[in-house]
Amino acid sequence: MRLCNAQEIMALDRQAIRGLGVPGVVLMENAGRSCCDQFEQAFSRYFPGPVMVVAGKGNNGGDGYVMARILAERGWQVRTLVLGQEASISGDAKVMLNIIRRLGLPVDFVETIPGLQNSFTSEPALIIDAIFGTGLNSDVVGIQAAAITHINESAAVVFAVDIPSGVDSSTGKICGLAVQAALTVTFDHAKIGLASYPGAGQVGELQVVDIGIPQAGREDFSTNVHLLEKVEAQALLPDRSSSGHKGTFGHLLIVAGSPGKTGAAVLAGSAAERSGCGLVTVAVPDAIHDIIEVKLTEAMSCPLPSVDGLISLQAEVQIEQLLTQRQSLAIGPGLGQSSGLSDLIKSLVKSAPVPMIIDADGINLLAGQLEPLGEHREQTLILTPHPGEMSRLTGLSVSEIEANRLVVAQEFAVKHGIVLLLKGARTVIAAPDGRVNINSTGNDGLSSGGNGDVLTGLIGGLLAQGLDGFSAASLGAWLHGRAAELVAASQGTAGMIASDLLCQLPVARQELVKGV
């Protein structure tokens, strides 16, 4: 699903209104009416209410006045609370406000927090949040903040117009606080903030409705952010010839593992086997090679020279030799930390002749020394940090990263010319050219050790099958999340372990192949 930011939707509105002459009140009427249709469809069991529309001073409030009028016409008991003086409402919103005033529908204007408290004394069954939409441009304070607190503390079911008030529509950042909605109806396009956490957590069910912005005039409109749903994931599947052999489907080299972390190497190797790639070699420190030999069945293994159990810098020659006959490299899971490993990673980033994915300890080994990222060959480079690793890479705090996941990932990818996959609920995948996918699959069962190793092996395997970095990372994230959903369908999420995902990876892929 295409996602747009506030500027993009405003540009579309402007083009419709100024460029094509579609009156703004027509769009507002359509928006309010579509909201009413969705509202009634979802909440008919609450008929006839009471319903309270809480309106801000802008056009989001204007949509709220339209809803108040249409719902009242349809028999609902509606009253409207405007956060501001009547004289402060202008433009299209004023036109719509005037109509409900002339109709004699109940409207209160409140300017103070004590006034607001009086207005919330009678509890509505349903609240329509029309305080802020795409026009929100700073943290919410004062009466609007108090209104949002009242809405969230109320037992009423909440419907959000366009976006839950307080969520930044361009980023998903919560501007101080935000309405928690049960249903959000948004206009023309889903906004980035509705799909990207933390804002996505405020949305409830999401519906996108047409409000009559013409298709004509959109020729120049392109958005570079997408919600990665099944249809988008399907388009990323690598070609697979039925007459292919193991050499056709690529050979991945995984460099991973250390004493105490053999499982990371095994999980990455096993996931790569389940990715559809033809051959997998797992190269580990010689100190643990015997263990890996026992644990891995289909994948090949290879011992690398080690110091104190960790792969040493001397391994570089052997890795380069192996890479001459491999199509991709995955490095990082369970590697441990040493200065030799740090030098090895930096050197491989610069010289690896194949697409490469770096995860876990591989990322930590790069932290604070990002210069090599700018020197990597023309080959694809993918980094897959969780927010803690992203914090070490960028110097930002985890809360700063989590508050602005999309922008942080996008800026890093563009700045360093790499693919950056930021893990977490709604994983963000950012390309060096600024494109971003927000993954739609997954669940909290993925919040346990080893799942990142599975993702690394899976993406490495997709790279070996010839996908470009952005596609491999995106498809890998989708399949990984979908596999977790399939596991959860039979056993729930608590107690799900990383190896549970392995058998479900081909099932998830098959869903895409078959389009079921």
Ligand SMILES: NC(=O)C1=CN([C@@H]2O[C@H](COP(=O)(O)OP(=O)(O)OC[C@H]3O[C@@H](n4cnc5c(N)ncnc54)[C@H](O)[C@@H]3O)[C@@H](O)[C@H]2O)[C@@H](O)CC1
């Ligand atoms: N432009 C159009 O043609 C249409 C717009 N529509 C609605 O209009 C909305 C956008 O309307 P607006 O641009 O008027 O903006 P909003 O209604 O989202 O916000 C109202 C105003 O609040 C002010 N504001 C921003 N941040 C604030 C803060 N933290 N504290 C206090 N005040 C703050 C801004 O000046 C803004 O104009 C959309 O979300 C949608 O609901 C729809 O009616 C469809 C048509």
Ligand SMILES: [K+]
């Ligand atoms: K809203």
